[in-house]
Amino acid sequence: MVNKITVVGAGNVGATTAQRIAEKELARLVVLVDVVEGVPQGKGLDQYQSAPIELFDTRVIGSNGYEETGDSEVVVITAGIARKPGMSRDDLLNTNAGIVRQVSEQVKRSSPNAIVIVVSNPLDVMCYVAKEVTGFPRERVLGMAGVLDTARYRAFLAQALDVSVRDIQAMVLGGHGDTMVPLISYTTVSGIPVTQLMDRPTLDAIVDRTRNGGAEIVKHLKTGSAYYAPSAGAVQMVEAIVLDQKRILPCAAWLDGEYGMRGLYLGVPCKLGRRGLEKVIEVELTEDERASLGKSADAVREPMAAVKL
Numbered sequence: 387m388v389n390k391i392t393v394v395g396a397g398n399v400g401a402t403t404a405q406r407i408a409e410k411e412l413a414r415l416v417v418l419v420d421v422v423e424g425v426p427q428g429k430g431l432d433q434y435q436s437a438p439i440e441l442f443d444t445r446v447i448g449s450n451g452y453e454e455t456g457d458s459e460v461v462v463i464t465a466g467i468a469r470k471p472g473m474s475r476d477d478l479l480n481t482n483a484g485i486v487r488q489v490s491e492q493v494k495r496s497s498p499n500a501i502v503i504v505v506s507n508p509l510d511v512m513c514y515v516a517k518e519v520t521g522f523p524r525e526r527v528l529g530m531a532g533v534l535d536t537a538r539y540r541a542f543l544a545q546a547l548d549v550s551v552r553d554i555q556a557m558v559l560g561g562h563g564d565t566m567v568p569l570i571s572y573t574t575v576s577g578i579p580v581t582q583l584m585d586r587p588t589l590d591a592i593v594d595r596t597r598n599g600g601a602e603i604v605k606h607l608k609t610g611s612a613y614y615a616p617s618a619g620a621v622q623m624v625e626a627i628v629l630d631q632k633r634i635l636p637c638a639a640w641l642d643g644e645y646g647m648r649g650l651y652l653g654v655p656c657k658l659g660r661r662g663l664e665k666v667i668e669v670e671l672t673e674d675e676r677a678s679l680g681k682s683a684d685a686v687r688e689p690m691a692a693v694k695l
């Protein structure tokens with residue numbers, strides 16, 4: 387358990403993230419921050435009142451400022467506008483960049499040693515904004531997307547094969563968007579290559595559904611977007627860091643020559659521990675996978691060039 391974790395944005399993803407962190411007792415104090423007056427305070431108090439029932443000793447409080455967040459060990463940034471039906475992630479670019487910039491300035495001032503996990507979309511570009519504005523090293527600014535995309539892929543596979551989700555090992559790399567790269571060559575069911583258990587058209591349909599996983603939920607909900615699985619993804623990263631688990635998870639990391647690329651955030655296998663990003667793991671890719679990763683990087687570079695810092 388660490389002393390303090392801050393979650394910025396008390397909307398659907400942020401509030402659920404705070405609740406999951408508290409229920410897992412990953413910190414003594416969780417501070418929820420939002421610009422809307424009363425919302426983080428009300429949600430924080432409501433969550434803390436579930437403590438005697440759920441049996442956790444983590445305090446949850448809400449605030450409209452950053453004073454209470456001082457010296458947080460981990461900060462999760464979920465502030466922003468969620469995608470609406472028909473809206474692409476990139477439509478969100480400049481509104482959310484302004485929000486993430488303002489949040490990052492506050493985080494830099496109040497928690498200069500924090501490890502930052504960005505969730506706001508468009509994910510890879512928002513990570514870049516957070517890294518540039520805080521000036522934190524790449525070890526301490528990471529993005530959550532690959533864990534979610536991989537969870538969606540694993541859930542669809544488990545359902546199609548009628549096996550436990552626990553037995554599906556997989557990795558989705560690349561940017562968080564339509565160009566994400568599910569690695570079929572590394573997808574196994576208890577070590578058995580998935581291609582031995584499923585025909586290619588079925589697998590391709592699952593890969594396609596994974597790529598559109600976020601949009602499928604937006605279409606159902608009509609207002610707002612997914613948050614149960616996204617918050618679970620963010621908390622898996624927080625847990626790996628706080629408990630120094632050295633887990634290998636697909637995260638958006640600032641590349642510095644890995645996979646032949648540098649100067650952008652992209653989803654790659656990362657070792658997460660108490661120092662944050664402890665290593666980017668380079669795996670062998672098929673020619674197709676390498677080409678798809680390159681395309682995905684291009685799809686990240688374009689909005690990166692358009693964002694005003």
Ligand SMILES: NC(=O)c1ccc[n+]([C@@H]2O[C@H](COP(=O)([O-])OP(=O)(O)OC[C@H]3O[C@@H](n4cnc5c(N)ncnc54)[C@H](O)[C@@H]3O)[C@@H](O)[C@H]2O)c1
Pocket residue numbers: 394395396397398399400419420421422464465466467468469482485488489504505506507508509530531534562610611612613616
């Ligand atoms: N990376 C991923 O895989 C992933 C998955 C789901 C959602 N998201 C993104 O996460 C973000 C949050 O989604 P949501 O569903 O919780 O949206 P939401 O609208 O429910 O919540 C966003 C919250 O941010 C707050 N906010 C706005 N500006 C702020 C500021 N300057 N400081 C503090 N708070 C501020 C809003 O008041 C609101 O409460 C969106 O950008 C969404 O696209 C990313």
